[in-house]
Amino acid sequence: MRSVAGLTQQRLADLIGCSRMSIQQIELGRLKLSDKMAEKISFHTGIDMNWLLRGDYKAPPVCLRDSQLPYTREMFKRTRAEISRPRSHPLDAGFLEGFLTHTYYQLNAVAETAYRADKIIYFYYQTREFLEELEKQWPPSTQSPVSMDAAQTQKEFRARFEKIRRKKRPSKPLF
Secondary structure (H helix, E strand, O other), rough: OHHHOOOHHHHHHHHOOHHHHHHHHHOOOOOOHHHHHHHHHHHOOOOOOHHHHHHOOOOOEEEEEOOOOEEOHHHHHHHHHHOOOOOOOOOHHHHHHHHHHHHHHHHHHHHHHHHOOOOOHHHHHHHHHHHHHHHHHOOOOOOOOOOOOOOHHHHHHHHHHHHHHHHHOOOOOOO
């Protein structure tokens, strides 16, 4: 990813707010890439967070916006341009989709651990409390029927986020 973007270890470290040594240790496999650091790298470079977390660096890197597209230096430049001069908000629909997908994975992984430890009721309680706090801050704007199909929900909200993003886009593209 660094070579495609044309980044040195120091420049990547500066972008995400860590030491060059941390980047070096991750690249050498001596330090595990945390979810939080992967999220920062993804946000600042435009690389797909899931690609980073898989750790299969022999697989070609893919874009945050569309994991079917290869990650390119142009995508890195666009990402940096949007961060320095956002056309709407840096956390655009593609980033949100990736973040929500990863959050869904994390919730499942933690629920599994709670279930094994016979703490699933407490997990459920804490999750409900957390979501209620979020809803107090940002009440849901939709009253759509709740789907129990995660893929269907993702598809529905992908379209909604994209519609919102298009409305926020200025009439004249930045590049």
